[in-house]
Amino acid sequence: MKDSVTLAYINMYGILGALEDLCRFSQEARELAGAGGPGKKPFKDLTVGFTVKNGPAMTLSFAGGACGARIGEGPCTIKLPFSSCEKFNGLVDGTVTPIPSKGFTRIGFLLRNFTALTKILENYLRPAPGALGDPAFFEASTTIMFFLIVQAVAQIGNHDKIGRFSASNIPDSTVLLSIAGEPPRTAETARASSPQAAIIVRDHQLSLSRTVPEKYHAVMEFGSMKLARQLFDGQVSAIGCIGRGLISLRGNIGILDNINRILDRAALYLA
DSSP, rough: OOOOHHHHHHHIIIIGHHHHHHHOOOOOIIIIIEEEEEEETTOOOOOEEEEEHHHEEEEEEEEEETTEEEEEEEOSEEEEEEEHHHHHHHHTTTTTOOOSSSSSHHIIIIIIIIIIHHHHHHHHHHHOOTTTGGHHHHHHHHHHHHHHHHHHHHHHHHSSEEEEEEEETSSSSEEEEEEEOOOOHHHHHTTTOOOOEEEEETTTTTEESOOOSSSSEEEEESSSSHHHHHTTSSSOHHOOOOOOOEEEEEEEHHHHHHHHHHHHHHHHHHH
């Protein structure tokens, strides 16, 4: 079963945090994030703070077509408080309409820009049939999914009961997750080539780092973007791919085994 607190952390840092990646790949998203465009006025800086009682907090900043995600509370233009993790999860699944405690005069951004951004993101996370046939969209969608899944692994390891048990068996370490690079076909897809992230484990708490460290204790590398997508969509078995050498595991096998156990839980929360 899904745990509502774990789901809230995934929704906050993984789903809404993915807007940062979305604005790297989608011109439409960049226009909504302040770059301007036909019928859209550019803006310099607008921040939205999300806070959940007994749960996660994050600040999203929008300026000049880019989105930045910062974990924790901070100065913001618009503040959206939630009384529980269940209420916040309702925002993400579309069953709860938030009421700002600050920045009510900027509610137009929430109703127009932010809502439109989340709809575009949904198209990347749950592509329409045939959409993945476009190479640029395929690589962008798969890259966004990659970072979402790695973030989900960190949050499941920190908050889910079964995930925490696996995390309790991981010593302080750094684990590199990556997708093997392929020659980029266009300037747009070049941004999506070879996505990498690290999971940092300290005192059995997991966090995602986009800065790839020089030294790490274990590596899990997917053989290609196509393979990663098949795994993300549940079309192939991770164990089968490891057996055929399509997923490369190097370093401390004990650490990788526990990371893999947490990864198996991600499908439950992201379904």
